[in-house]
Every structure is written in structure tokens, then in C-alpha cells.
Amino acid sequence: MATFPFPMPSGWFGLCYAHELAPGQLKKVRLAGRDLAVFRSESGEIAAINNYCPHLGAPLHMGSVVGETVRCPFHHWQWNGQGECTAIPYANKIPDKARTDAIPIREINGMIMGWHHPHSASPHYEVQFIDALNGSREGWGEVHYQEFTLPTCVQEIAENDVDHAHFPYLHNTQGLYETESVFDGPIKTSTSAMQHVLEHLEGDADPDAEYLLHRYSHGPGSVTVHATGVPGAQPDVFGEFVLYHVATPIEDDQTHVRWSMVLSKNIETDDAGKSVLAYMSQGVYEDIPIWEEKVYQTNPVLCDGDGPIARNRKWFEQFYID
Ligand code: FES
Ligand SMILES: [Fe+2]
Numbered sequence: 321m322a323t324f325p326f327p328m329p330s331g332w333f334g335l336c337y338a339h340e341l342a343p344g345q346l347k348k349v350r351l352a353g354r355d356l357a358v359f360r361s362e363s364g365e366i367a368a369i370n371n372y373c374p375h376l377g378a379p380l381h382m383g384s385v386v387g388e389t390v391r392c393p394f395h396h397w398q399w400n401g402q403g404e405c406t407a408i409p410y411a412n413k414i415p416d417k418a419r420t421d422a423i424p425i426r427e428i429n430g431m432i433m434g435w436h437h438p439h440s441a442s443p444h445y446e447v448q449f450i451d452a453l454n455g456s457r458e459g460w461g462e463v464h465y466q467e468f469t470l471p472t473c474v475q476e477i478a479e480n481d482v483d484h485a486h487f488p489y490l491h492n493t494q495g496l497y498e499t500e501s502v503f504d505g506p507i508k509t510s511t512s513a514m515q516h517v518l519e520h521l522e523g524d525a526d527p528d529a530e531y532l533l534h535r536y537s538h539g540p541g542s543v544t545v546h547a548t549g550v551p552g553a554q555p556d557v558f559g560e561f562v563l564y565h566v567a568t569p570i571e572d573d574q575t576h577v578r579w580s581m582v583l584s585k586n587i588e589t590d591d592a593g594k595s596v597l598a599y600m601s602q603g604v605y606e607d608i609p610i611w612e613e614k615v616y617q618t619n620p621v622l623c624d625g626d627g628p629i630a631r632n633r634k635w636f637e638q639f640y641i642d
Contacts, residue, residue, distance in 0.1 A: 336358060345385065433566070
């Protein structure tokens with residue numbers, strides 16, 4: 321089993337897709353080694369509280385949503401989204417200590433995101449808002465979902481992205497060479513020219529086309545990959561593609577990843593558009609056997625052709641809070 325010399329990162333992480341919880345539904349979600357009861361109240365508000373009832377420890381996810389609360393299955397105490405006990409059917413007085421942990425929540429980009437911090441500090445950055453996944457979504461096609469549980473930690477998955485040198489050897493493509501990278505506190509932005517992907521997909525790319533891959537990491541838990549200049553089947557039609565990658569650290573060596581992928585409507589039904597979707601989703605299966613067996617090198621021997629692995633590790637350190 322892989323072990324890593326750092327704790328669980330703090331930040332915004334995925335709890336589930338928003339469409340998985342209708343009003344009145346609840347589920348158990350594991351985040352950073354603990355279980356949460358995540359529920360949508362009857363009025364539609366999302367909350368995530370400790371899954372184990374402070375009374376005698378019953379699992380709240382086996383209870384039910386009643387109004388704005390979760391009712392424990394064991395003795396029917398009710399807990400609201402702030403972690404307060406609001407009703408005990410057989411007591412005259414609710415004990416002052418009847419409280420449980422609730423974590424900050426955001427419903428955005430078709431996801432339910434939860435804030436993890438080892439000392440329960442408040443969020444110091446926000447989840448990125450993605451036009452293609454919110455509101456009217458004008459000009460964007462259907463959202464495609466894909467999820468995996470990966471046998472490694474969040475940092476190793478992020479490192480794969482900047483490990484340029486493995487692309488030709490493991491994935492048979494060229495690297496994601498960054499033309500521009502900006503590190504600004506918890507936000508990392510990079511842009512890569514992706515001409516070689518056009519060649520890979522089409523065999524005959526327009527040398528003047530500007531196919532760019534923009535990547536935005538808002539904290540350790542999400543990466544938005546936004547491709548512009550994706551050529552459609554018709555000449556002079558260029559579309560866009562968004563892959564929203566949301567990670568959830570489950571245990572030290574286990575990460576759940578949820579992808580939401582969407583093409584702009586003008587290339588959605590093209591073969592080119594479909595091949596972009598297939599290209600993006602195939603690679604991770606080639607990485608999995610490596611992650612299963614690899615051993616984390618704290619002081620790796622790097623060479624001049626490697627990507628910005630050390631810089632990425634340095635950026636990640638800000639999310640490790642003891
Ligand atoms: S254990 Fe939850 S109400 Fe008793
Ligand atoms: Fe990879």
C-alpha cells in the first residue's frame with residue numbers, strides 16, 4: 321500500500337454530483353477519512369454533517385430527511401444543516417451539548433462541494449464558477465459524467481498532469497507543454513498549445529489553428545480544463561471543450577474523481593468533438609496500474625526534460641496543515 325509523507329490536503333472537494341440528491345434525499349460520503357451525512361432538505365438546501373449521531377452513534381445516513389433536518393434512525397433526534405439538534409421526541413429539554421460538526425458547502429458547477437480543514441477554519445478561497453456548467457449554459461451541449469476511485473492521493477494525480485515526460489511513453493501522446501503558468505496563492509493557471517493533439521486526432525491539422533488548453537486549479541480539489549479552437553467537422557468551425565475534474569480524498573491513498581465534460585454545441589455531434597471526449601477519458605486507465613504500484617519519492621532525481629514537478633509540489637504544500 322502506498323504511503324505519503326504529508327497529511328490530507330485542506331480545501332474544497334467533491335461530495336457528489338448535485339443531481340444525485342433530490343429534495344428529501346441523503347447519502348453517506350467519505351471525505352478525508354471521515355463519514356459525512358450529506359442531505360438536501362425538503363426546501364432544497366444542501367448540508368453535510370458528521371454521519372454519526374452524538375446521542376449513541378447511529379449512522380444518520382440510514383435515517384431520513386424531515387423538513388430542514390436529518391432524523392436519526394435510532395431514537396429520532398433531529399439535526400439541522402448547522403449541526404444543531406432541533407427535536408427529541410421523548411425529551412422535555414434538548415441538552416445544550418446536542419451539537420455535531422457541519423462543514424461549509426457549495427452547490428456549483430453541477431457539484432456539491434465540501435470544505436475540509438483539519439482545524440475547521442473557514443474557507444479562504446472560493447470554488448471556480450464555470451459558465452459551461454451553470455445557469456442557462458447557452459451554447460453548451462449535454463454534460464457527460466465519468467467517475468473513478470483511484471489508488472493514490474490527490475497530489476499524485478495532480479503531479480501526473482505536470483509530468484510532461486510520461487505522456488509519449490505511457491500514453492503515446494506528446495506532453496502538455498506549458499506556454500504560460502501563473503501561481504497565485506491557492507490558484508494555479510496554465511496554458512498549453514495543443515497542436516500535437518490535433519495531429520493525433522485528425523492526422524491533418526491546420527498549422528494556423530490556435531488550439532489552446534487552459535487549465536485552472538482552484539485549490540487541490542478541482543481542475544478546469546478548457547480547450548479553445550477545437551476544430552469541428554466543417555471548415556472554419558472551431559468549438560470549445562470543458563473537462564471539470566473534481567477530486568475527493570477518501571483515505572491517505574485513495575481518491576475519488578468525478579469528471580463533468582461538455583462540448584460547445586457547434587461541435588457536439590461532430591466526430592471531432594466525440595474524439596476529444598474519448599481522447600480525454602482514455603488516458604487515466606493507463607496511469608492506474610502505475611499508481612497502484614509506485615512508491616512516492618520525496619527527493620526525486622529529476623532531469624532538464626521533466627515538467628515543473630518540484631514547482632507543483634511546492635504549490636501543493638500550502639494545502640497541508642498539521
Ligand atoms: S443514536 Fe441517534 S437518536 Fe439516538
Ligand atoms: Fe498520465
